Each structure stands twice: as structure tokens, then as C-alpha cells.
Amino acid sequence: MTNPFFRQIENKTGVEMEEIFALANAIxxxxxxxxxxxxxxxxxxxxxxxKQISKDLEDQIVNSIIKDGSSLDLSKIQKMMG
Structure with missing residues (x-):
């Protein structure tokens, strides 16, 4: 990305914007x-x-999301990952 704003985000998070956009698109x-x-x-x-996610934690997160079935609350996932 050549946009300075996106470069700042990449530098701060260590995650390339293409990966963030791909995740946003998937969601x-x-x-x-x-x-x-x-x-x-x-x-x-x-x-x-x-973050390393154990199989048990992954199951909890997935079951919680599937139970709601209509949306994804990223803050909920973040809290569960601790």
C-alpha cells in the first residue's frame, strides 16, 4: 500500500492491509x-x-458465532482470545 494511513496501520499492527481487507471481505x-x-x-x-487458539477455545468461539447465526462480533472473539 502506498497510502501513508495504511502504512501507519501496517507498521503499528504488523499486518499487511491486503490481509486485513481479505479478512474483512471474508467476514x-x-x-x-x-x-x-x-x-x-x-x-x-x-x-x-x-494468538495461538486451542481447539477447545476455537470450538467455543465457533459455537458462539453459529448460535447467533447472523453476525460476527469481532470484539467477542477478541475477548475470548484474551
Whole structure:
């Protein structure tokens, strides 16, 4: 990215904007009742956040999201990842 604003975000987070945009796109078009899609997004968020997610925690997050079925609350995932 050549935009200084995006470069600042990349420098601060250590995450390339292309990855953030790809995640945002996946979230925007995801079916939150589809366990496979939700697991993929949860793993991607963990990877971007540089957090190791145990299988148990992943299951809790996925089940919580699937239970709601219509939206994804990233702050909820962040809280669960601690």
C-alpha cells in the first residue's frame, strides 16, 4: 500500500492491509451458520492477531458465532482470545 494511513496501520499492527481487507471481505460474505466458514475466519483472526487458539477455545468461539447465526462480533472473539 502506498497510502501513508495504511502504512501507519501496517507498521503499528504488523499486518499487511491486503490481509486485513481479505479478512474483512471474508467476514462480509460469510454464512455464519456454516461451521466450516466460521472456523476458517476464527483461525484467520487468530493468525492475524498472532494468538495461538486451542481447539477447545476455537470450538467455543465457533459455537458462539453459529448460535447467533447472523453476525460476527469481532470484539467477542477478541475477548475470548484474551
Amino acid at each position: 462480509q460474505h460469510a454464512d455464519f451458520t456454516n461451521e466450516k466458514q466460521v472456523r476458517k475466519i476464527v483461525r484467520k483472526v487468530g493468525k492475524l492477531a498472532n
